[in-house]
Amino acid sequence: MFEPKIVAFFCTWCTYTAADLAGTARMQYAPNARIIRVMCSGRIDPQFVLDAFRKGADGVLIGGCHPGDCHYQEGNYKALRRYHLLQRLLEQMGIEKERLRLEWISASEGDKVKQVINDMTETIRRLGPLNIMELPEQEPVRAASLT
């Protein structure tokens, strides 16, 4: 059976804490998400999302505090706006928009972490693997300056 690789970016104050809670409560859920802790969902640069897909993720999950609850006031709103634009970009690039998901999960919602990861794993299992790179990973143009 195809085991999807999901890269999950969780904000430290809410969603990561919730994942921690799910862990200490010994909840059982799909082992398909690799969680990366970031300070705030607003810190998730769209480049991180594309880089994850480029390096072989079949799905990317973004988790942040509920609207109004962001530790830094508006980080999650920024994440929401980027997410909508990114989804449109992904669709144009032939990547199903379900492969990118955004969820608000507060620190106490350990069971929501479980449910979202299980659900996303199943969705992506149905979509199948994402093989976007035709050639092995290539270094993008990196350059210094003249002046």
Place this chain on the structure above:
Amino acid sequence: MSKPKVAFYWCASCGGCEEAVVDLAENILDVVNAVDIVFWPVALDFKREDVEQMEDHEIDVTFLNGAIRLKEQEEMAKLLRQKSKLMIAFGSCSHLGGIPGLGNLWNRNEIFQRAYHEVSSLEEHNGKHPETHVKVPEGELELPEFYHTVHALNQVVEVDYYLPGCPPTPKLLLQAVQAILQDNLPERGTVLAPDKALCEECPRNESKPEKLLITDIKRPHQVHVDPEKCLLAQGVICMGPATRAGCEALCINGNMPCTGCFGPTSKVLDQGAKALSAVASILDYNEEEDIQQVMNKIADPVGTFYRYGLPVSMLQRRNLAKTKS
């Protein structure tokens, strides 16, 4: 020192970069006098065999413009690389994939279908499109393979320097030629333009409010663009924040937004993602519905944010599995 031997070559390009060389105006005579042009098919009668007969590294500098779309272009890039001491990617197409790179939203079959079977501007729909081998009464002809994916020059050969721009400005080209003549080149791999964002050299930067916020996105033809005010602040998508400086804000001075032809600075991996992020950040809405309503006004996100750089972007092309075979 004897005159440096210079070659110019074009791959998938529009010819504008060749024009940029001629645009050096009176300076071109200084350049022509200072160098020995050993290969320039667009202007002088040279053939591939002439290059093949050269020694390795016999050419001092090759300026190659255009993206790599055909097998023949890849072969020529490799041949010129072998014969040249320095390989310079000249212009956006060679540097980033350029406008031809937008072809990466489709594959070969889709492009042929459209260009040779569907477009209404075709005089005659004869059901034919290019094949690598074609039989004609005189015998069999061979045409170079048309790849599914367009590549930037550094994706097929090693590149020493990049001259950005669509096309590069005469000033940058002249600076580069002088640096070569004076043997005063920076570290290999350098883009020969300042490593800062266009906004920093834009005359309208000062008009940018401290906290830039927009409530709507408009295309240039939908507004009377105020010629003094930052375009982004007027709701017109300007790639300035995600684009390398060096053109001295050419398009802005023509009262049009920057579309990103100089590519990103060295700190940015993906120019489009950077620009997308900037636009998303300044949108003054928090409700999903409002956000979607404004974002939907960007009819073509790839063409907007990756106009010149799709082949060197993180995703490089549309998912091939999702294109029609």
